[in-house]
Amino acid sequence: MAYPVSQLETTPTARWLADMRRAKSRTQYFHALRTLLRDAHDPARLPTREELNRLTGHDSSSTIYSVFNQDSLVHALDGPPRTSRLGRLDIVAKAVIEAKVWSYGEYRTGWIKALRRCPRWPERTVATSLLHTIVLWATHEPEFAIAGCYAPPYSAVQDLCVVVDGTLSEPEAEQLLQSVVETADGPLGDLPATVVDVVYDRLLDTAFQAPEAILRSLEGQRERVRDVLHLLDRMSEDEVGRALPHGVSVELLRRFAEGA
């Protein structure tokens, strides 16, 4: 069964991106941002409002506010702490956050297509495939990747939280992805698997080795074990003995299946 992507399609950033795709003025600013970041001597410095307005051909300095304050990503994000943190940012920094999500959009679509295409995703591989996709984005969109201290696109942060089923908080997922983006900006960026290796232990330690993650994974097997027990109940003792691995008894399986 392919990975169920419905939850990924309904994250706040995914919905926001779907709604704003046709917002012409916004994308005009995103293209201008990319150009200004590319041409900047210091890639970490964000362009000014004036530079952005000049490049987009807007005379009024308030245009950028009217464009980015309407239907902004900050409003679309859930949770008061995040909203307040982002709320304090200036308008250009907010535009950068949105531009990251926008520029990552096609990469995300490709990733989701892969989730739909492949039939048997191990949970960890869904997460590492997301990290691979982020490396690809960071190496193809270095201007947006570097801007804002290597912050990852918020859509990827929320995707990672969905993929690990909540074992990572948004700030934890953001930090992990930020390390990926920063490493991808260095020489290892051309070997995505090696970039993923840099954070692999951290991913496993925080998202997959957490007791609740192990428990959830085992819970997911209960139904299958019940199915096997149904068959074992129909078999003779001798057949059961031959069917079960060494050290595994029907009693043990039954206790597991019944949640004891």
Added chain:
Amino acid sequence: MPAETEFVAELTAVLAYTADTRDVGPLRELTEEAARREDLSKSSWLLAKCELERELCRERDAADAVMVWEGLARHAAGLPDEDPARLVINTMRAKYVKRRGHPGDPERAAELYRREWERRRRLLPEEDPRLSTARANYAVAVRDRGRPGDIKEALGILEEETKRRVDRFGAHLPFTWIAHVVLAQTLILLAEETDDPEERRRLAAEAADNTHDKLTQRRRRFGWSHAATLRAQVVRAHALVLTGDLTAAIEILDPLVGQEKAMQIEPGRCDLLLARAHREGHPVKALHHAGTSARLAVSVWQRTQAEKLVAELTVT
């Protein structure tokens, strides 16, 4: 180019899936679709095709694999030198030429790897890890070419490369561990060549040092049964046989017997090492393993070593 970007992102994620599951079905399907699409560049399709063939060649005869990569090289002829598909094709062609076993192939493989290393030196910045990979590949091809002095030349390059990876990328990455294991293999080959017992012990101890914590790290990262983990264990066991740490070597080797295909190493290699490890303590076991190794050997080196042991142990 949205279609192009989406496609490369999908390919990237499918490759992560293929690497972890060894299920090539989705990659094959994606490649076939790409061949029919008109909105994709030749470079993108060829990259997918190369990744698919890389997987399929694991199960192919080396001579057939060479033909596949030479065919792909013809496809890639019009693409720029730095095209990612071309980089893959050049390396894979050299890899299977080296494995094919035709007369003159080791020479040709070393030459192909040298050309690829030089091409990448021209195209890529000094710190690019793909240049590191080409340098290590060239060193291994020189090592396996078999001319006098080749192993020492390879050792020099690999020592430098290992140090470079530790300094530049850090000791904690699998990318660096690979260099350590390849360096250890090369030290072992040199140890096997030398007649001076002290020098042999010194080289083997250095090889053992290079694999010391790599096994634990590999098991933690890739799991116990991953081919690369198993191969690294064989390298460490070989070093321990040469240093005389026979109990530790046997402990590593016993569970690995017969798994050479999964490890992609010569059949009977673990038997040969076990025969050597048991030679003094358990000659009967040693004779059994030596016989198995001689029967399964593909290389002249392994067959000669195993047959020599059989002869010695039979007389005893």
